[in-house]
Amino acid sequence: MAEKKTRKELLKEPDEFISFSSRVIRHARENPKNYAMAAVLAVLIVLGVLAWFAYRNHQEVASHEMFEKAYQGYEEIAYQDSVSPEKLDKVLDQLDQVAKDYSSLSAGEMALLYSGHVLYKKHDYKGALERYSRMQNTNLVKSGLGPLVLYHMAMTRMALKEYDQALLLFDELSKDNNSPYRREAYSSTAKLYELMGKNKEAVQAYRQYLKMFPEAPDATFVKTKIMDLSAKG
Structure with missing residues (x-):
């Protein structure tokens, strides 16, 4: 059976946390440059992360603004029986620009989808199918738009x-x-x-x-x- 230590003996034992803290402080005093560099590096990392989030947020806002503008043009031609080729091309160019500039964002993926709709309306079924096929690898499809894209692919195959x-x-x-x-x-x-x-x-x-x-x-x-x-x- 292990011998029980008295309260007095326990109090005499060094506190591990205090001992470790003391060693760290002593090491920092002996190597100030190393700790200063580590602190600067930590600050730079935090600033870098914050800058990335700020940039990402700016990209999201800008991409949605561009897509909304392009989508307004799409709404104007979507349900018209007769639309001039020039107007269709203008809307397509706007959507293509958003899809190109913001391909990794949801606005860019939506622009890619609607560019397929415009090409279908132009009777460019091969072009439309190419856009719908590219949609298969997007986050929007992974998030639940798979049936929608599949339906448009099927309708385009039917048109072809x-x-x-x-x-x-x-x-x-x-x-x-x-x-x-x-x-x-x-x-x-x-x-x-x-x-x-x-x-x-x-x-x-x-x-x-x-x-x-x-x-x-x-x-x-x-x-x-x-x-x-x-x-x-």
């Missing part, structure tokens, strides 16, 4: 008449229960089969659509489609 690739993308969307584009995916799958001249597959796809979405606003139209395609065989 790359039906097989479009079917694969719509199939992926239809299997995602949380996707807001699930109904559109089922509907577009049926339309694709129809465009491909595969009436039997189209009928089956339309029936599946009604099964999944019996209260769909276009249910009556789809039922008529099924009747017409079934008659064609």
